[in-house]
Structures are given as structure tokens and as C-alpha cells.
Amino acid sequence: MVDDLYQETILDHSKHPRNCHVLGGANHQAEGYNPLCGDKLKLYLRMKDDVVEDASFVGSGCAISTASASLMTESLKGLKRDEALKLLERFHDLLTTDSPVTQELGKLVVFCGVRDYPARVKCATLAWHTLKSALENKEEPVTTE
Amino acid sequence: MSTVTTEIAAGFDVERIREDFPVLKQTIHGKPLVYLDNAATAQKPYAVIEAIRKFHEVDCANIHRGVHELSQRSTAAYEGTRAKMKRFLNARSKSELIFVRGTTEGINLVASSWGHKNVREGDEIIISAMEHHSNIVPWQMVCEATGAKLRVIPINDRGELILEEYARLLNPRTKMVAVTHVSNALGTINPVAEIIAMAHRAGALALIDGAQAAPHLKVDVQALDADFYALSGHKMVGPTGIGILYGKSKLLNAMPPYQGGGDMIKTVTFEKTTYADLPYKFEAGTPNIAGGIGLGAAVDYLSHIGLDRIAAYEHELLVYGTQALEQIPGLRMIGTAREKAAVLSFVIEGIHPHDIGTVLDRMGIAVRTGHHCAQPVMDRFGVPATTRASLAFYNTVQEIDALAAGLRKVKEVFA
Numbered sequence: 187m188v189d190d191l192y193q194e195t196i197l198d199h200s201k202h203p204r205n206c207h208v209l210g211g212a213n214h215q216a217e218g219y220n221p222l223c224g225d226k227l228k229l230y231l232r233m234k235d236d237v238v239e240d241a242s243f244v245g246s247g248c249a250i251s252t253a254s255a256s257l258m259t260e261s262l263k264g265l266k267r268d269e270a271l272k273l274l275e276r277f278h279d280l281l282t283t284d285s286p287v288t289q290e291l292g293k294l295v296v297f298c299g300v301r302d303y304p305a306r307v308k309c310a311t312l313a314w315h316t317l318k319s320a321l322e323n324k325e326e327p328v329t330t331e
Numbered sequence: 332m333s334t335v336t337t338e339i340a341a342g343f344d345v346e347r348i349r350e351d352f353p354v355l356k357q358t359i360h361g362k363p364l365v366y367l368d369n370a371a372t373a374q375k376p377y378a379v380i381e382a383i384r385k386f387h388e389v390d391c392a393n394i395h396r397g398v399h400e401l402s403q404r405s406t407a408a409y410e411g412t413r414a415k416m417k418r419f420l421n422a423r424s425k426s427e428l429i430f431v432r433g434t435t436e437g438i439n440l441v442a443s444s445w446g447h448k449n450v451r452e453g454d455e456i457i458i459s460a461m462e463h464h465s466n467i468v469p470w471q472m473v474c475e476a477t478g479a480k481l482r483v484i485p486i487n488d489r490g491e492l493i494l495e496e497y498a499r500l501l502n503p504r505t506k507m508v509a510v511t512h513v514s515n516a517l518g519t520i521n522p523v524a525e526i527i528a529m530a531h532r533a534g535a536l537a538l539i540d541g542a543q544a545a546p547h548l549k550v551d552v553q554a555l556d557a558d559f560y561a562l563s564g565h566k567m568v569g570p571t572g573i574g575i576l577y578g579k580s581k582l583l584n585a586m587p588p589y590q591g592g593g594d595m596i597k598t599v600t601f602e603k604t605t606y607a608d609l610p611y612k613f614e615a616g617t618p619n620i621a622g623g624i625g626l627g628a629a630v631d632y633l634s635h636i637g638l639d640r641i642a643a644y645e646h647e648l649l650v651y652g653t654q655a656l657e658q659i660p661g662l663r664m665i666g667t668a669r670e671k672a673a674v675l676s677f678v679i680e681g682i683h684p685h686d687i688g689t690v691l692d693r694m695g696i697a698v699r700t701g702h703h704c705a706q707p708v709m710d711r712f713g714v715p716a717t718t719r720a721s722l723a724f725y726n727t728v729q730e731i732d733a734l735a736a737g738l739r740k741v742k743e744v745f746a
Contacts, residue, residue, distance in 0.1 A: 223683070248683035
């Protein structure tokens with residue numbers, strides 16, 4: 187019934203989020219907030235020589251936003267800054283356009299069902315908005331609104 | 332529940348009533364629509380849809396101006412609604428009823444016009460911890476502009492106002508008490524007659540946000556002795572974009588206009604403008620004529636069924652729904668006031684309301700999820716959001732069963 191949205195991987199990551207802790211030695215961080223549903227997220231990055239060495243998050247949110255943050259932190263490790271930004275763009279396209287699903291997204295393709303639930307797109311993008319803000323080292327919390 | 336209530340509700344032919352609401356006859360994702368988001372907006376009966384259609388098809392003209400036939404018809408229909416609202420709310424005079432866009436604009440009108448004229452630095456305005464943002468922000472704006480202080484009546488764990496605390500907040504500096512009649516997020520029915528009387532004894536005025544009360548309870552502004560009472564048409568089976576602000580004539584007469592423009596003047600020269608009498612002083616520009624006419628049809632429709640019968644039937648639904656939902660393991664009701672309208676706001680341990688809402692939607696069940704424009708209420712109960720099923724007189728016990736079954740399915744998905 188809702189299997190297209192809540193795919194097995196998403197349910198797994200929402201129940202058992204990966205990298206869900208404060209990151210020691212983080213040198214980039216940002217806060218994200220979705221005022222519509224009260225979801226809050228803090229993202230930590232440890233960058234070295236323009237490469238994401240490690241990423242983590244803490245926060246509270248729905249299954250989609252938690253799984254998105256969890257899978258995002260997994261995907262980021264080892265990426266250069268511009269690669270991470272490119273992945274963000276691909277992910278955004280996946281959710282908001284009819285563009286064909288590309289290989290580059292890897293595991294993130296499990297979010298392809300979200301495009302059929304427009305009210306839930308912001309849940310999936312919260313972590314990624316926060317990523318952009320963290321890479322730019324913005325002080326102000328980023329919101330989805 | 333009292334036997335009297337049961338008896339009144341017994342003759343309630345909900346199936347017959349559902350026939351009046353075309354929107355209910357559809358399926359969503361292959362399932363019959365179960366519409367449980369009535370506190371956000373109510374559905375519209377044919378009578379309202381027809382009244383608006385007839386205005387556009389047959390009577391369309393601007394009001395209060397033309398001498399021609401169409402203008403006279405549209406004026407009669409629009410002003411007819413004012414007369415109906417006078418009866419509906421038991422106001423003393425039609426001139427005490429101002430057409431506005433909705434409750435939000437009604438409150439803003441008072442905050443802006445009355446507030447800026449009468450509130451000074453050091454004065455206090457009292458609201459409550461269960462207010463909708465629309466009865467918080469306009470008063471914060473008044474406080475910011477004047478240097479007045481905003482005081483907040485706290486609520487207990489049931490979601491009831493703590494009247495002893497309210498009594499302590501009242502003092503000679505209190506200028507206004509603005510509280511909701513029925514909470515949109517919790518369903519609590521507040522003892523507004525008592526709240527108003529206490530405000531008056533302290534020398535303050537009282538404004539009541541009636542958005543959630545007018546569709547579900549009989550409201551008598553004279554019996555309540557409310558100074559201002561605001562409501563929205565769309566919550567009471569009328570169209571969006573139209574509402575009513577009731578105000579005592581003496582107060583409205585002393586207030587400056589809210590907006591300037593056509594229809595709110597007697598004469599205009601570049602040197603001086605004299606304003607129109609009530610209620611037109613507060614009704615600048617061409618109003619939502621179609622909406623006003625639709626609201627008249629809505630009030631006729633509700634009055635024909637009878638607010639007493641509606642309240643009795645909805646109370647039965649509330650009792651049934653509360654029992655049905657409380658059997659679901661891990662479900663916690665938010666808002667368990669002893670006097671309560673048919674609102675079921677709840678959280679389920681470990682499952683976010685948005686996920687609940689999405690799964691229910693796929694089963695054809697429409698509920699509201701989020702903070703319900705009442706973030707301070709969410710903070711009070713320590714939750715970011717709730718799921719809210721808000722019932723109307725066209726809902727059925729079968730629909731509540733569908734909701735309960737839907738929630739069991741939600742638990743399976745996220746177990």
C-alpha cells in the first residue's frame with residue numbers, strides 16, 4: 187500500500203539510523219529545521235583536504251527524514267566537497283523531477299518513491315539542505331520553508 | 332454521557348445528512364474517503380455550493396451601489412447573511428457584525444484598531460497557552476508596538492486552563508483577555524462565560540476566538556457577554572475567505588477604521604473624510620460577496636439541523652472515538668479535558684505523525700498532522716507534533732472504526 191514510499195531500506199534506516207551521534211573533531215556543522223512538522227537535525231562533518239572524512243547527525247524526525255539523514259551520512263564519506271554538492275543536486279532531481287534514476291545515487295535510489303508524495307519531499311531533503319549549509323559553514327539554522 | 336444527550340443524538344440520521352455533501356461520495360487511493368480534518372476546514376453541503384453558484388449565474392453585481400435589479404438582489408442576499416448571523420449569535424443588532432476574511436482577520440482588526448488606540452506601555456494583555464497562532468501573534472505585535480506585556484494563562488496536563496492562575500494574572504493593568512472558546516489542537520471547551528466575567532470584574536475587555544466553537548456549539552454572545560467574538564465561515568460548512576467579527580456597538584463605535592477605501596465612508600474630500608456608520612466603517616472595498624452569501628446558506632443549513640443536535644451527536648462520536656483509540660497500544664491522547672469537543676489529538680510512541688498521516692492517506696483517511704498552528708501547545712506536552720482526527724456531524728462510527736484499523740496498520744508498517 188505504501189511500499190513504494192516506505193521501502194525496506196528506508197524503514198531499516200529509520201528504525202536503526204547509522205551515524206546518529208555527535209561527531210568528535212567535527213570542523214563543519216549546521217542545523218536544519220522543518221517548521222511544518224517540527225523536525226530538527228544537527229549535522230556534523232569532519233573535512234580534511236576538501237574531503238569528507240566522516241559525517242554524523244543527531245535529531246528527531248519522521249521515518250523519511252531520519253532515513254534520509256542516515257543514508258546521506260553514509261554516502262558522503264570519502265567524497266570531495268564538489269562531489270557532495272553534485273550528489274545533493276542529483277538527489278534533489280530524483281525527488282522533484284521525472285528525470286531517470288542514475289547510478290551515481292547508489293543506495294539513495296530508495297527515495298525515488300518520494301516524488302509521488304509531494305507533501306513529503308521536504309522531509310527527505312532536510313538533511314541535504316543542512317549539508318549545504320554545513321559545507322558553507324553557515325551559523326543560522328537552515329529551514330525548509 | 333447523559334441520557335438526554337443520547338436521546339437527542341438518537342434521531343440523528345447521519346446517512347441522510349451525508350447525502351448533502353458531494354465531496355464525501357468519492358474514493359481516495361481506491362478507498363472511500365474518510366474525512367477527519369474538520370478542524371482545518373469543513374466540507375460544504377449542496378445548499379452552500381448552490382447559493383454561491385446562483386449568485387454567480389443569476390445575481391452577480393456589486394453591492395451597496397447600483398440601483399439596478401442585480402445589485403439590489405446581491406445586496407439583499409449579502410446583507411441577509413448579516414441578519415442570519417445576528418440570529419445565529421444572538422447579537423443585539425446587525426450593525427455589530429463585521430464581515431471579515433476569517434477569524435484571523437477578525438482578531439487582527441481588534442488588535443490593530445482597538446489595540447493601538449487603547450493599549451499603552453505597561454498595560455497587559457492576557458492570552459492562554461492553548462491559543463492558535465492567530466490569537467497569539469496579533470497581540471504580540473500590539474505589545475511590540477506599544478510596550479505592553481503579554482501574559483499567558485497556563486494549562487494543566489489534561490489541557491484545561493488553570494483558572495486560579497488566570498485570576499492571579501488579572502490586575503488593573505490588564506486591558507484585554509483574548510482566549511479561544513474551543514481549542515483546535517486539544518478540543519478543550521473553555522468556560523468562556525466565567526473567563527469573560529472575571530476579565531470584566533478586573534476592568535478588562537474579552538475577545539473570544541470562536542473558530543472552533545461556532546460549528547459545534549450554540550453560541551450566544553449576549554449570554555456570554557463577550558466584547559468581541561470572531562469566527563470563520565469555512566469551518567462551519569461555509570466557503571473560505573469569509574468570516575464574522577462580532578463586537579459590542581459601543582466599542583466598535585469608539586474604534587478607528589481598520590482599512591480605508593470605498594464603502595466605509597460617508598463623504599470624502601481632500602480636506603476631510605467622514606466615516607460610515609457601523610458596520611460599514613470596518614468594511615472597506617468590495618467584499619467577498621459570494622462568500623458572504625455562501626455563509627448565509629451555511630448558517631441556514633446548520634440551524635436547520637440544530638446546533639444542539641449537532642453537539643449531542645458529535646459528543647457520541649467523541650466518546651466512541653476516545654474508547655476506540657485508547658485501545659491501541661502505545662497511543663497517548665493529547666488533550667483529555669472534561670469538557671471537550673470532538674477532537675482526537677494523539678501521538679503513538681516511536682512513530683512520527685507525518686508517517687501516520689501518509690499511511691492513513693493511502694487508506695483514504697484524511698487527518699491533520701503537525702503542530703496545528705499551536706506550537707506552544709506542542710511544547711507544553713513535549714511533542715513536536717500530533718496526529719489529529721477532528722470530527723463533524725457528517726462523520727460516522729464506521730469511519731472511526733476505519734481510523735482505528737488504519738492506526739493498527741500504521742503500527743504494523745513501523746513496528
